[in-house]
Amino acid sequence: MTITATAPRAAAYRGKLRWWTELPLVAVIYALYSAARLMVRGDVDDAVQHGADILHFEQWTHLDPERFFNSLFTHHAFLGVPADFAYASLHYVITPSILVWLWLRRPTHYRVARTWLLTSTLIGLVGFTTVPTAPPRLLPGAHGFFDTMAQYGNYGWWGTDASAPRGLGHLTNQYAAMPSLHVGWSLWCGIILWRYARHRVVRVLGLLYPTVTALVVMGTANHYLMDALAGAATMGVGFLLSKPALRLTDLAVARVLRAFGRTPRVHAESRMVAASTDAVPPAEAAVGEPLGPSAGPSAGHPVGQTAEDGKPAADAPSPATALPTPAPAPASAAAATVPRQVSVPLGRVLPTDDKADPTRFAGGEHAGRTRMS
Structure with a gap:
């Protein structure tokens, strides 16, 4: 017979995240972000x-490597065509795929990662609004940039309007180069994969x-180097704001x-934070030591004495009304009744030859924290 401490299962936690609420969210x-992105195009001359x-x-x-890479992709189709495919598709395929994988x-880890991504995206919208910026390919020809998306347009579905499919250019804002969320979202994907992939x-x-x-x-020629760095910085700020934003969202939903008249649901993150403040973590409680207030005298000690120093306790009955003390048990029997104090970390197994009686944990506060098998 073994006793193990159990942790919340991933499947059980996923059951509390309902796809019919997450998907619409x-x-x-994203629809609000896209609509706002179109509405804040700004003045073309300013951009x-x-x-x-x-x-x-x-x-x-x-720090201007854009012209070198643009010339390289323009003169070598084996570089330019895959780059155009990557720019027009990966941004919209890999990011939602990783969300689904999470x-x-x-x-x-899904809620924190999702909140990080959405918070950073909204911060990027602030950048599009305050600093509308034309990409290098839309600068006057004197700057020497070529539009590879237009040059290799016959190889794919994209047109001359950024990464939008041919004929849907009016649904995109071409003057939203600062910051680059292509770089920002890809950085989010990279960190998530590095952190959680096996x-x-x-x-x-x-x-x-x-x-x-x-x-x-x-x-x-869709972004400058500064756009890429700004996209990375945007994800950094979004990461710092993601957990406060998640707490504010939970408070608003709870209200x-x-x-x-409904009871708000407490997510696993909140339970783990609350558990970390407990005086005695459940996973480290000693076997044979009650987790709640004692319902009676300590084993092996008369009423009115504490187990530590033998001095009368504050709430002990007076000697006149003290209960009769039973006759002391033999030394061998007394030794058998004193449980061993064994610390059981989370996930560890108590050896089967231990003298503690596993049935003593069938009820009380310890119930639900251990499992018998």
Whole structure:
């Protein structure tokens, strides 16, 4: 017979995340983001000027690799065509795929990762609104950039309007280069894969993905180097704000549910935070030691004495009313009744030859924290 401490199962936690609420949530937020992105196109002249200013700053600091990569992709189709495919598709395929993978395989990390992604996306929208920026391919021809998406358009479904499918260019904002969410989202994907994927090959691909994306967006003349760095910074700020945003969201949802007379659900993250503040963590409680207030005198000690120093306890009955003390048991019997104090960390198994009686944990606060098998 063994006793093991149990942890919340991933499947049980995923059951508390309902897909019919998560899917509309992500879809609605992305739709609002896309609509707002179109509404804040700004003035074209201002966007072109902002793009030229960024390029001049990069040239002044000698951090302007865009023209080199753009020339490379323009003159070599075996580089330009795959880069265009990557720019027009991976952004919209890999990111939602990783969200679904988190939902299915790492559900306890899904809410924080999803909130991080959505928070960063909304921060990027602030950048599009305040600093509309023309990409290098839309700068005047004197700057020497070529639109590889237009050059290799016959190879794919994209047109001359960024990564939008041919004929749907009016549904995209071409002057939203700062920050680059292509780079930002790919960085999110890379970190998630590196952190939670188990296979080394997948983790390495996760590290390569944002690097390749940064080269692609510059080689196709859709972003500047500063755009890529701003996209990475946006994800950093979003990461710092993700947990506060999650707590605020949970508080708002709880208030709405209470207003309708319903009990708010406590997610696993909140339970783990609360458990970390307990005086005695359940996973480290000693076997044979009650987890709650004692219902009677300590084993082997008369009423009115504590187990530590033998002094009368504050709430002990007076000697006149004290209960009669039973006759002391033989030394061998007394030794058999004193349970061993064995610390059982989470997931450890109590040896079968231990003298403690496992049935003593069938009820009380310890119930549900251990399992008999």
